[in-house]
Amino acid sequence: MSDSTENLMVVPSKKQKNNYQPNLITESRQMFTALEKNIVVMIINQLTIRYFEKSQPLFPNQNVEFLIPFAELSKSRNYSEIERAAKSLQLKQQGFAFTNEKGERYFKYMIPFPLVENLMSKGKMCLKITMFSGAVPYYTELGKTWTSYDYEVMRSLGSLYSKRVYEILMSHYRSDTFTYEVDHLRHILNVPETFKYFDFTRKCLDVANSEIKEKTGIEFTYEPVKKEGKRVTRLKFTKKTPLSQIESEVDASREYIQKMPIGEAVALAWQWFAGYTLNEAQKAAITDSSDKLETFLRIHTEVASGKRKNVKNATAYMVKSLGIENVKVKRKETTPKSTTPRRTGTPKAISSIIGTMSLFQPEE
DNA sequence: TTGAAGGACTCCCTGTGACT
């Protein structure tokens, strides 16, 4: 296999500042070590670059190969460590399981990286990782909700819990507060069963908070909001993001929105319409114009992130910004517009393929 | 009685640097 092969990516041929991944991945249970996680982060970075360059779909029904120089993985050049991580990564299973509205349970289990080997390329020892074709869509089809995080920040975080909490924080960057069931959070962070609640907070959350604050300026607090007896079952997180971080996120978001396939953009707009009291004609005016659509998504993101302050009436502000104050529903319209997104030729969002999947369920 | 909170300890992973 030569380096010019379409589905072989050499790391780091290029680097993308921000990684994008479906929230399904963020909310999944990940059982990686820190080194394995860094490998996966590099892979997602390469997929993000390809996503922007080629748009969807990426590599339909093809395995994808990644070539990563050992020097990119560890400064120590401790090759036995890399071999151990590679061997371990090859064994990692990912599973999806969900129950639909009818109560029918569906599952899919896979090994996303079935082949890991080393080889010499251009005088450098490299790790070659093959990504299973069936796993590719789960990493590349961003769907309606995605997580964007800084690639270098993620790589610089030492603690595995810091990496995972950083991902989760960034998946909620549009809101200052969010809640998690403690059991769910422990599950997706892969916290050992032996951890007491206090161990969980100090070894996972507190460690992550201090490291993330040091590396990014983002800090968070958490407080119990629900208890069963004395047992804390739900935590409310409050996030404090510095303005520079907001700017960075808004820039990243704008970049993504501009390159988003039209079908996904329309679907995302319809999802966000729920937060406004727009009439049907105004909604149609937005989704029928690529300029208005891009502007709507951009302004929504900037307001939600806090970049645009003092917005008292979100609907009025948006309507004025888009210049659609006088767009009204025609009285004699006999066939009301559907409240669902228009059909497009673009691939389905991942969430539409797999339903209301909530999280990775590892095989017990 | 149970679970949160706190401290202390061990184990081992990871990075560093010397060396071949």
Place this chain on the structure above:
DNA sequence: AGTCACAGGGAGTCCTTCAA
């Protein structure tokens, strides 16, 4: 490029105390 020894720190465990 690759091996090895070492140090530091993170991860995990266990025990005690306190309070609901």
